[in-house]
Amino acid sequence: QKEVEQNSGPLSVPEGAIASLNCTYSDRGSQSFFWYRQYSGKSPELIMFIYSNGDKEDGRFTAQLNKASQYVSLLIRDSQPSDSATYLCAVNTQREAGTALIFGKGTTLSVSS
Amino acid sequence: EAGVAQSPRYKIIEKRQSVAFWCNPISGHATLYWYQQILGQGPKLLIQFQNNGVVDDSQLPKDRFSAERLKGVDSTLKIQPAKLEDSAVYLCASSLKFAPSASPLHFGNGTRLTVT
Numbered sequence: 001q002k003e004v005e006q007n008s009g010p011l012s013v014p015e016g017a018i019a020s021l022n023c024t025y026s027d028r029g030s031q032s033f034f035w036y037r038q039y040s041g042k043s044p045e046l047i048m049f050i051y052s053n054g055d056k057e058d059g060r061f062t063a064q065l066n067k068a069s070q071y072v073s074l075l076i077r078d079s080q081p082s083d084s085a086t087y088l089c090a091v092n093t094q095r096e097a098g099t100a101l102i103f104g105k106g107t108t109l110s111v112s113s
Numbered sequence: 114e115a116g117v118a119q120s121p122r123y124k125i126i127e128k129r130q131s132v133a134f135w136c137n138p139i140s141g142h143a144t145l146y147w148y149q150q151i152l153g154q155g156p157k158l159l160i161q162f163q164n165n166g167v168v169d170d171s172q173l174p175k176d177r178f179s180a181e182r183l184k185g186v187d188s189t190l191k192i193q194p195a196k197l198e199d200s201a202v203y204l205c206a207s208s209l210k211f212a213p214s215a216s217p218l219h220f221g222n223g224t225r226l227t228v229t
Contacts, residue, residue: 006155034217043204043220043223044204046218090218095171097167097168098169100146100161101146101218102158103155103157104155105154106154106155
């Protein structure tokens with residue numbers, strides 16, 4: 001089982017719709033969860049982080065965490081063409097010498113105008 | 114606040130040659146990471162330093178890759194000898210805190226390596 005799994009997509013949504021991106025992880029002890037956005041040819045940039053079960057909202061973005069199901073998601077409301085990018089889920093995962101931030105493969109989102 | 118600095122931005126080498134990448138993290142950031150990102154995939158952690166000590170290098174191909182972080186600041190990643198499959202973007206990142214409540218990573222612009 002991979003440590004952090006995401007559907008690679010592409011996920012296509014029309015402008016103004018809600019985009020839903022999902023991620024599952026294997027380490028039950030994980031405490032910190034991050035969503036990064038990566039435009040083609042650019043480095044990842046942080047969108048949101050969440051530590052507690054439930055929802056966390058920031059503008060058009062909502063992160064949802066369910067530790068019992070080992071599931072984290074990102075909702076993008078009122079999707080814009082500028083949201084078209086690859087979204088990376090990252091989870092703090094236990095290692096022998098400490099914890100390390102492990103990324104999923106990313107989901108490509110395409111928002112059409 | 115200055116960001117994470119990496120050099121070079123691009124590098125083209127032939128297989129079996131050696132190459133080195135340099136990273137300067139954000140001032141005061143204790144944790145430094147090297148990730149390898151192959152086209153179409155997510156970043157894969159190669160090595161993580163806490164100050165100048167190694168936290169995790171389980172995914173580092175130690176027969177050809179090496180990394181060091183001198184005095185807990187700058188870091189270099191070396192590949193010797195390079196293989197075709199090493200073609201990727203090498204991302205350096207830093208964060209202020211260490212786990213368990215890890216603080217977000219700040220990435221540099223990366224070094225795009227092409228091995229021919």
